[in-house]
Each structure stands twice: as structure tokens, then as C-alpha cells.
Amino acid sequence: MNDPGNRSKRPDTPAGELVTDWSTEAIVARRDRYYAASQRKFVPYDTPLIFKKGRGQYLWDETDRRYIDLLGMNVCISAGHAHPAIVAAATSQIEQLTHCTTMFYHPVPAHYAEELAATMPAGHDWVVHFTNSGAEAIDLALMMARSATGEDNMLALRTSYHGATYGAQSMTGISGFRHNVNQLGGVSFVPEPNAYRGIFGDNVEAYLDEVDAAILASTSGRLAGMLIEPVQGYGGIVEMPQGYIAGAFERVRAAGGLCIIDEVQSGVGRTGDSFWAFEEHNVVPDIVVMAKGIGNGIPLGAVVAKRDVAESMADKFLFHTYGANPVATAVGRAVLATLRSEGLQENARVVGAALKSRLLELKNKYPVIGDVRGKGLMLAIEMVKDRKTKEPDADTTARVFDRSRDEGLVLSKSGPHRSVLRMVPPLCLSLNDVDVVAEGLDRCFALERS
Numbered sequence: 001m002n003d004p005g006n007r008s009k010r011p012d013t014p015a016g017e018l019v020t021d022w023s024t025e026a027i028v029a030r031r032d033r034y035y036a037a038s039q040r041k042f043v044p045y046d047t048p049l050i051f052k053k054g055r056g057q058y059l060w061d062e063t064d065r066r067y068i069d070l071l072g073m074n075v076c077i078s079a080g081h082a083h084p085a086i087v088a089a090a091t092s093q094i095e096q097l098t099h100c101t102t103m104f105y106h107p108v109p110a111h112y113a114e115e116l117a118a119t120m121p122a123g124h125d126w127v128v129h130f131t132n133s134g135a136e137a138i139d140l141a142l143m144m145a146r147s148a149t150g151e152d153n154m155l156a157l158r159t160s161y162h163g164a165t166y167g168a169q170s171m172t173g174i175s176g177f178r179h180n181v182n183q184l185g186g187v188s189f190v191p192e193p194n195a196y197r198g199i200f201g202d203n204v205e206a207y208l209d210e211v212d213a214a215i216l217a218s219t220s221g222r223l224a225g226m227l228i229e230p231v232q233g234y235g236g237i238v239e240m241p242q243g244y245i246a247g248a249f250e251r252v253r254a255a256g257g258l259c260i261i262d263e264v265q266s267g268v269g270r271t272g273d274s275f276w277a278f279e280e281h282n283v284v285p286d287i288v289v290m291a292k293g294i295g296n297g298i299p300l301g302a303v304v305a306k307r308d309v310a311e312s313m314a315d316k317f318l319f320h321t322y323g324a325n326p327v328a329t330a331v332g333r334a335v336l337a338t339l340r341s342e343g344l345q346e347n348a349r350v351v352g353a354a355l356k357s358r359l360l361e362l363k364n365k366y367p368v369i370g371d372v373r374g375k376g377l378m379l380a381i382e383m384v385k386d387r388k389t390k391e392p393d394a395d396t397t398a399r400v401f402d403r404s405r406d407e408g409l410v411l412s413k414s415g416p417h418r419s420v421l422r423m424v425p426p427l428c429l430s431l432n433d434v435d436v437v438a439e440g441l442d443r444c445f446a447l448e449r450s
């Protein structure tokens with residue numbers, strides 16, 4: 001179907017009467033026809049999966065089949081799909097005033113800035129710049145670090161992911177996300193301290209020596225900063241080991257650089273033990289980047305920085321048209337309140353531990369599972385052809401992934417070798433869901449043996 005637009009159904013009518021064609025063929029054909037190649041590419045299944053509705057941790061396709069959303073729509077859904085309190089906050093603000101440009105004053109974004117600043121380590125003066133996405137916030141953090149230090153050199157980690165814009169992509173250490181264009185200069189990559197398959201295993205000091213070596217060999221000796229995800233997301237759920245972030249930050253500060261944490265995936269209580277994952281590492285960053293889960297599905301990002309760092313950009317304004325939008329920030333406030341009132345960080349800790357122990361049982365049963373890792377509701381299983389050589393097994397990963405859909409599970413294939421199944425569901429996942437997930441995955445792996 002080359003022209004999916006059913007012209008007789010394309011009315012010149014008010015928005016309330018717009019027709020949406022829900023037939024599978026038309027949905028697929030229209031998207032294939034009108035999306036640019038760059039946005040068309042990112043589809044996980046051969047047969048398209050169409051979603052119509054979400055509630056809590058569940059999704060429904062267009063035939064009303066229910067799925068557990070273990071992907072949380074790419075880690076965006078923190079408090080649950082269509083959470084009534086969050087929908088109410090958005091609706092009420094959208095009815096009052098849908099946008100208020102930052103040239104004027106509105107109380108909601110400022111309240112939210114105050115509430116976000118309060119989540120940061122005490123004893124520092126935090127300020128907030130709102131954006132619409134994670135990559136935009138990463139770009140701003142990069143610019144801020146360079147502006148505040150007057151230096152250019154940045155360190156980033158291999159197997160990191162920080163976003164799709166020019167700046168964020170240049171800081172991303174996975175080739176699959178780096179387009180074949182001239183990336184921004186001044187970024188050096190250091191080995192990721194991945195205890196399972198990193199080049200130095202779990203030897204934290206050896207990875208820190210590589211930070212020293214990179215500063216010595218690939219920079220002027222002076223740094224603008226270093227960017228770290230406390231738990232790498234698209235890298236395949238790689239937790240920074242204890243001592244690494246603190247050690248790296250010490251070296252970065254000695255070279256005059258700023259310490260930047262990317263909490264876009266790991267934040268808002270997902271890891272269970274703390275609200276921001278960096279808090280588990282006894283460090284105080286200079287800049288924290290956040291997005292995804294803070295908006296529970298509404299486009300919202302933020303850079304939270306120490307005042308003196310942010311102040312370096314005071315002589316010119318930086319205008320994100322929709323940054324500090326009252327609807328998005330009303331949602332942000334409702335998300336924070338809901339996470340607290342429903343104890344969702346604690347739920348992530350408890351339910352995540354239960355899910356991890358079920359995944360470890362699967363590892364005992366199926367040799368193809370080389371590693372189970374992560375914490376809270378940020379978990380992964382990695383498939384290998386051989387547990388000794390740890391050769392990544394992308395084929396088994398793809399088959400298990402395809403079958404998990406038939407079990408009513410939405411997962412994600414991840415990692416630089418596409419050999420990792422990542423689980424990052426809404427933080428309201430229940431213990432009952434854990435049974436469904438574990439039993440479904442068990443059947444998917446059992447079919448590998450038959």
C-alpha cells in the first residue's frame with residue numbers, strides 16, 4: 001500500500017472529528033510511507049506491535065491483548081501508565097494555560113525546580129534548567145562544563161548512551177548509535193568498568209588507571225568534565241562498581257574538570273536503594289542530567305547544577321522554547337508526589353529483588369544465560385554461547401525476545417552486542433507480575449532446548 005492516506009476519510013474538520021484508522025495494515029503503511037528513514041528504523045519485532053492503551057504496568061494492543069510493559073516505554077513510565085493523579089495534574093494545567101514562555105513568570109515550574117533541587121545532596125546550592133528531553137539536557141551539561149571551566153576536553157565511557165543530538169551522540173560510546181558524520185571533538189572514551197565483560201573484569205583500580213592514562217595521553221591534561229551513567233542503560237545494565245565514580249571524580253577534579261552524572265535511566269528511585277543512583281556512590285556531582293522517568297511519558301528533561309557552575313552561562317540566555325512548560329512541570333510535580341505517596345522506590349527495591357532472584361533461578365537452569373545483573377527495577381540477563389568464553393549470543397537473545405511477546409511480555413534487546421534482555425518496567429510492577437514474567441521467560445528459554 002503506497003498511499004495509505006484514505007483521502008475520503010481525511011476530513012477538513014475540527015480536531016475533535018479527526019479520524020484515526022486503527023487497522024493494522026493502514027497504521028503500518030502510513031508510518032512506513034511518511035516517517036523518515038531515521039525514525040522508521042527502530043523497530044524490534046518483524047511483525048509490528050501496535051499499542052492502544054496503557055494503565056499502570058500494563059499495555060493493551062489494538063486487539064485488546066494485555067502485556068506487561070517491562071520496557072516502561074523506554075524507561076519513561078515511572079509511576080505507571082495513565083496514572084490518574086498525573087493525568088489530572090496535566091489536564092488541569094492544560095485547561096488553565098498550556099504554555100507560558102520563560103520570558104514571563106509562572107509558579108508551577110519554579111515550584112518544581114525547588115522540589116527537584118530538594119532531592120539533591122544537602123549543603124549545596126542547586127539550580128535547575130528545564131529542557132524537553134534527555135539529549136537536550138546532556139548538550140546543555142556539556143556546554144555548561146566547557147563554559148564553567150574554559151576547557152574543552154571531556155571524558156566519557158565506552159558502552160555509554162547519552163542521546164541522539166550532535167553533542168549527546170558525540171559522548172555516546174556505542175557505534176550503533178553514532179552516525180557516520182563528523183562528531184564533536186574533544187571527547188575521549190575510557191573503558192567501561194563492566195564486572196562481567198569489561199577488559200579488567202572487576203578490578204576497579206585498573207579502570208581508574210585508565211582514567212589517568214586517558215587524561216595523560218588524550219587531553220591537554222586539563223578537563224572540562226566527565227560524564228557517567230551510574231548504571232549504563234543501553235550499554236546493557238552495567239552498574240558502576242563501588243569506588244569507580246568516586247575515584248574517577250577525584251581524578252577529574254584534580255584535572256580541573258566537572259563531574260556530570262546522567263540519571264536519565266537510573267533516576268527517580270528505579271534502583272531501589274536511593275532516589276538518584278549516584279547517591280549509592282558517596283559522591284556529590286557538579287551537574288546532574290535527568291529526563292524520561294521524571295515526566296512519566298511527558299517530554300521533560302532537566303539539568304540540575306551547582307549554582308556557581310550554572311552561573312558561568314549567565315551572560316547569555318539559552319532558550320529552550322518549551323523548557324519550563326507549565327504542563328510538563330505540573331506533571332513533573334505530580335510524578336514526584338506520586339512516587340513518594342505510593343512508595344514506589346521501595347516497591348522497586350522489593351519487587352526488583354524478587355524478580356532478580358527468579359532470573360538467577362533461570363540462570364541456574366539455562367547455561368545460555370551468562371549473567372544476571374542490575375538492581376531494583378533496572379535488571380538484565382545476558383546471553384552467551386559459552387559461559388567460559390562469554391561470546392555474546394545475539395541469536396538466542398533475538399529468539400527469546402520474539403517469544404516473550406507471545407507470553408505477553410514487552411522486553412528490550414540491548415547492549416553493544418544485542419545479547420542482553422533489559423527490564424526497566426514502571427516502578428509499580430507487582431509481585432504477581434514477577435511470577436508471570438519468570439514463568440513466561442522460563443517457557444521461552446525451554447523452547448531453546450527442544
Ligand SMILES: Cc1ncc(COP(=O)(O)O)c(C=O)c1O
Pocket residue numbers: 132133134135136138161162163164229233234262263264265291292
Ligand atoms: C542514559 C541516557 N541519557 C540520555 C538519553 C537521551 O534522552 P532523550 O532520548 O530523551 O533525548 C537517554 C535516552 O535513551 C539515555 O538512556
